Amino acid sequence: MSAGPAGGDVTASGGTGPASGGAGPASGGAAPARFGPRPFVTIVGVTARSVLSRRRTLLVLLFVAAPVLLALLARAVGADSEATPNVIAIALGDALILHVVLPIVALLFGTAVIGAEIDDGTIVYLLSKPVPRWEIVLAKLLVAEAVTLALLVPMTLATSLIVLAGAPGADLEIVAGSTVAVAVGAIVYVAIFVAMSVLTSRALVLGLAYVLIWEGFLASLFAGTRNLSVREYAVSIGGWIAGQNLADTEPIAVGFAAGLAVAVTVIAVAITIRTLGSFEVKDGG
Amino acid sequence: MSGPGWPGKAAGPTGRDAHAGPAQPGAESGAARSDARVGPGWRDRSAAPAPTGAPVELIGVSRWYGNVVAVNEVSFELGPGITGLLGPNGAGKSTLLSMISGLLQPSTGTVAIEGRPTWRDPSIYRLVGLVPERESLPAYLTGRRFVEYNARLQRVLDPQAAAVAAIEAVDLMPAADRSIGGYSKGMRQRIKVASALVHDPRILVLDEPFNGMDPRQRLQMMELFRSMSEAGRVILFSSHILEEVERLAERILVVVAGRLAASGDFREIRRLMTDRPHTFTVRSSDGRRLAAALLGRENIFGVELNERGVTARTADYGGFSRAIAVVAREVGVTLYEVVPTDESLESVFSYLVGQ
Numbered sequence: 001m002s003a004g005p006a007g008g009d010v011t012a013s014g015g016t017g018p019a020s021g022g023a024g025p026a027s028g029g030a031a032p033a034r035f036g037p038r039p040f041v042t043i044v045g046v047t048a049r050s051v052l053s054r055r056r057t058l059l060v061l062l063f064v065a066a067p068v069l070l071a072l073l074a075r076a077v078g079a080d081s082e083a084t085p086n087v088i089a090i091a092l093g094d095a096l097i098l099h100v101v102l103p104i105v106a107l108l109f110g111t112a113v114i115g116a117e118i119d120d121g122t123i124v125y126l127l128s129k130p131v132p133r134w135e136i137v138l139a140k141l142l143v144a145e146a147v148t149l150a151l152l153v154p155m156t157l158a159t160s161l162i163v164l165a166g167a168p169g170a171d172l173e174i175v176a177g178s179t180v181a182v183a184v185g186a187i188v189y190v191a192i193f194v195a196m197s198v199l200t201s202r203a204l205v206l207g208l209a210y211v212l213i214w215e216g217f218l219a220s221l222f223a224g225t226r227n228l229s230v231r232e233y234a235v236s237i238g239g240w241i242a243g244q245n246l247a248d249t250e251p252i253a254v255g256f257a258a259g260l261a262v263a264v265t266v267i268a269v270a271i272t273i274r275t276l277g278s279f280e281v282k283d284g285g
Numbered sequence: 286m287s288g289p290g291w292p293g294k295a296a297g298p299t300g301r302d303a304h305a306g307p308a309q310p311g312a313e314s315g316a317a318r319s320d321a322r323v324g325p326g327w328r329d330r331s332a333a334p335a336p337t338g339a340p341v342e343l344i345g346v347s348r349w350y351g352n353v354v355a356v357n358e359v360s361f362e363l364g365p366g367i368t369g370l371l372g373p374n375g376a377g378k379s380t381l382l383s384m385i386s387g388l389l390q391p392s393t394g395t396v397a398i399e400g401r402p403t404w405r406d407p408s409i410y411r412l413v414g415l416v417p418e419r420e421s422l423p424a425y426l427t428g429r430r431f432v433e434y435n436a437r438l439q440r441v442l443d444p445q446a447a448a449v450a451a452i453e454a455v456d457l458m459p460a461a462d463r464s465i466g467g468y469s470k471g472m473r474q475r476i477k478v479a480s481a482l483v484h485d486p487r488i489l490v491l492d493e494p495f496n497g498m499d500p501r502q503r504l505q506m507m508e509l510f511r512s513m514s515e516a517g518r519v520i521l522f523s524s525h526i527l528e529e530v531e532r533l534a535e536r537i538l539v540v541v542a543g544r545l546a547a548s549g550d551f552r553e554i555r556r557l558m559t560d561r562p563h564t565f566t567v568r569s570s571d572g573r574r575l576a577a578a579l580l581g582r583e584n585i586f587g588v589e590l591n592e593r594g595v596t597a598r599t600a601d602y603g604g605f606s607r608a609i610a611v612v613a614r615e616v617g618v619t620l621y622e623v624v625p626t627d628e629s630l631e632s633v634f635s636y637l638v639g640q
Contacts, residue, residue: 034442035440035441035442036437036440036441036442036443036444037440038440039437039438039440042434042437042438043438046423046426046434049425049426050423050425053425120421121417121419121421122421122422122423124388124415124417124419125422125423125434125435125438125480126438127388127407128386128387128388128410128413128415128417129407129410129435129438129439130407130408130409130410130411130438130439130440131407131438132407133407277405278390278404278405280383280388280389280390281383281388281389282379282380282383282388282389
């Protein structure tokens with residue numbers, strides 16, 4: 001537990017952290033640990049508590065249940081020659097989960113971890129602490145990603161399995177493809193929405209507009225804009241795993257899609273850390 | 286008057302003590318001038334002298350929002366002891382406190398804590414405990430959990446013990462295991478103070494800390510701050526309740542329209558404002574006769590008879606204090622009480638605001 005790269009271990013006297021102690025183990029007895037452990041786990045714990053204590057989280061659960069219920073309904077009604085189980089699974093995965101449920105759940109959790117604290121002003125207790133900003137952002141991001149994935153991955157698995165398992169002519173690779181697509185989409189979306197929540201106080205509205213207008217409509221219109229769509233990265237990677245097209249748009253090359261997904265995520269996280277590093281909190285009026 | 290931890294006014298590290306500049310007449314003109322010269326984003330690094338390493342130091346600090354100047358060229362240093370920050374709403378108190386605690390970037394100038402600029406340096410928070418004005422707290426945590434959370438963020442070695450000690454210091458142990466969501470206003474204030482104390486900071490910055498506290502809690506909190514001050518801590522608090530500032534602060538900073546209108550001991554400030562009449566209320570055995578005698582003296586602007594006795598206005602604070610006894614003896618009136626009626630912060634303050 002030596003000094004962190006961001007110098008979070010600066011001692012009260014303005015001296016250097018333990019890393020510069022050249023005296024070696026001989027002085028170890030005289031210099032007991034001055035600080036407790038890094039607060040990463042603490043931030044994760046309190047953030048998880050805050051996310052789970054929000055009433056909005058309960059509403060998200062209902063929302064997440066919708067595709068599963070529709071899958072059950074489709075299974076009960078049964079397939080015909082037009083709507084084979086494969087077609088139904090892809091339609092539920094693309095039209096419902098990837099287009100609607102995934103971005104909105106990612107938006108709600110992405111804006112819940114830092115944005116909610118900025119909104120209600122309690123962020124000041126976190127920012128007025130000697131914690132490097134990257135540590136805060138990574139802890140917050142971990143919670144948002146974990147909660148989003150924990151809800152969406154089992155839900156996607158369940159939805160596609162309900163439609164496909166044991167059905168005649170069912171292509172089970174669609175299960176793996178859809179699940180990976182949702183997982184990839186969740187990771188990238190959450191990173192983007194966390195960044196939005198520190199950049200603007202209207203992250204929820206702007207995020208919704210982005211999802212509906214850009215991702216839902218404009219991005220799939222032209223080949224060029226498709227490269228700037230998280231949904232396209234997700235369906236391209238998922239389609240590659242499923243061995244078939246998971247959406248009605250032309251997929252982008254899987255390597256390209258993966259590279260872009262990573263790049264967008266890393267850039268979003270970097271922007272979040274940078275923005276939080278010079279975040280201004282004006283107290284009171 | 287000054288507490289043990291506070292070096293005497295003249296001897297203190299704050300050499301610029303106790304000046305009472307008349308507040309800038311017309312803050313708008315000052316604002317306009319600043320804007321014409323420097324736009325937002327402009328940083329005057331070269332012109333600002335380097336920080337000296339005082340516990341808290343502001344050098345030519347300004348802050349504007351768009352065209353509005355919130356803080357205008359403020360410089361001061363703070364040493365150990367309790368300093369009160371006083372000013373009307375919108376004077377820039379919160380902006381100043383936010384800049385001191387590194388949560389707001391100065392548009393120009395430098396805010397330093399022990400010689401280190403506070404902006405974009407989270408490591409200064411080891412030295413600083415902050416009590417923000419806003420009431421919002423994580424409602425889903427108990428008081429104890431919240432203070433422990435702050436202790437862990439500060440990497441205190443034994444966060445549980447530190448939390449208990451801090452909560453005991455603000456006398457909130459009976460409510461420690463209740464959810465903050467159900468706390469009263471006064472309890473919220475106290476848990477905020479506990480969270481700021483938990484790492485035993487050298488510098489405590491409090492924005493309106495007594496808001497919502499009942500008189501008993503207020504007294505107890507003042508006692509706590511006094512004991513911290515005696516232990517050599519630097520305490521800076523803002524308050525709109527003048528009586529609080531008067532009772533607690535050893536030193537006062539008056540901010541009017543974003544400018545530091547006055548700083549120092551408030552009686553000192555008051556005396557420096559010689560162009561303003563001082564008012565005394567005198568209770569005596571014969572108010573009418575005393576009033577008549579006083580009217581004849583030079584430096585007496587006005588005398589009034591009322592139910593409290595004689596109220597006299599004078600330009601000469603010290604002169605009146607000495608002369609009143611002489612006048613009373615000359616006319617054979619017994620003095621019961623001589624009180625400088627406007628020695629409250631209220632009058633100092635409204636005088637400065639009115640400038």
